Amino acid sequence: MEPKKTSNREFTSRMELNIGKKCNIDCKFCFYLDQLDQPFEDYDALICRLKKYREIGINKIHIVGGEPTIYKRLFDLVRDAKDLGFINTGVITNGIMLKNKAYVEQCKEAGIEFFAISLHGHTPEIHNELTQSKNSFEFAMRGIENLKELGIPFFINLVVTKKNLPYLVEFSELMVKLKPGMVTYLYFNPVRFATSRFASNMVDEMIGQMQEKHSNTSNYLNESVKLLDKNNIKVYFKFLPYCVLTSPSEHFLGDVLQGFYEDWEWNYQKSFLLDAGKKEYRKMQLICFKNFSKEQINNLPLRILTYINCVSYSNFVKPESCKNCKYFYICLGINENYVNFYGDKEFIPVPGEKYVNPATLLYKDEPDRFKLSLREKIINNLIYFISKHFYAKTPIPFKGER
Secondary structure: OOOOEOOOOOOOOEEEEEOOOOOOOOOOOOOOOOOOOOOOOOHHHHHHHHHHHHHOOOOEEEEEOOOHHHOOOHHHHHHHHHHOOOOEEEEEEOOOHHHOHHHHHHHHHHOOOEEEEEOOOOOHHHHHHHHOOOOHHHHHHHHHHHHHHHOOOEEEEEEEOOOOHHHHHHHHHHHHHHOOOEEEEEEOOOOOOOOOOOOHHHHHHHHHHHOOOHHHOHHHHHHHHHHHHHOOOEEEEEOOOHHHOOOOOHHHOOOHHHHHHEOOOOOHHHHHHHHHOHHHHHHHHHHHHHHOOHHHHOOOOHHHHHHHHOOOOOOEEOOHHHHHOOOOOOOOOEEHHHHHHHOOOOOOOOOOOOOOOOOHHHHOOOOOOOOOOHHHHHHHHHHHHHHHHHOOOOOOOOOOOO
16 A cells, blocks of 8 residues: 555545654653653543544544553444545554554554654664563564555654664665555654643753754665665655755655645644634734745645645744755754754754745656646735735734644
8 A cells, every 4th residue: 555646626535633742662762751640631622623633524543642552442443434524544653562463453453554653773672772661673664564464554663862873874775675555764863842841941952862964864765765766765854954955856855845745644734723713813824924935935836835825834944044945845844952952053044946836756657737827826815915015023823833
């Protein structure tokens, strides 16, 4: 099973369902290290959330935590989701519970259609040190074999840290043997809303322990990605500025801003709408429209502009020099906590004609795919005029947890 690109008119209709922070391991880089013993969310509240998802057109979910596989009502939740009209349900997991083949059979019977396994090294020594859990690598590998034997698709998520960075090529060699549908490299991203534990000094401490400078990662990443691509394994990476890649093959590029046309990704726009409410959502869209450039206004469909509005005001920043980079409009930027710790001197703009549409690299063979009509340009410019002249000094009304 490989994530499908949706049609020109269709955004991803997938969302995450976070059932709580409770977990059976305590990864060193976890956002929620001080909350892992908290109870799971109330079951009725989760069902209520699913119903709201369906009301706004979401019909696919990733069940996330914490660790979903230790939730005793996971199978009930999956079955109820199916009854509500969800057509594709996956689980993001550390894979430990999947060591039990009987449990995996129950997962399949309940209707779980795929798993994303968190695997943070190619050896037990690396993975177990990062998860702080003895045998977690062995159990996850056994779980992957159970999934393969039962024909359940699986993907792999790797959080890139100082510990596993030098071994990304060896990790790719392991992936070639395991043959997952996709591998995602997640660069450490201490989101500001994750937990009260993340006071500024704690963020700095974790970055210093876990995160290598971005500019030191590109050679390892490039070689690793090339090996996966050569073996037809789909690759993504997240939270890494594009400029640090040396001679990148552009079809590897993929991040949050490209997510709206990827079936695997979550729909951040609808998540924002649900959290903010329709009134605040529309107000935010109008207020923030002035932040687009004329180049974006005259080249991007309104549906993409409104989507970008919902993911651009997070904890990522772009230094002034970024404006000269060809990836300026399609790159998420740099985590502001990273900039506070390491600074921004390593980020050198990549010269060349700017990409305006985040989806361009996904559809390089279809240059007219996003061409605007005169009517669309007029509407975009009208909204831009209203935003720039009537909301020039109005603060963003709602940010939410994106």
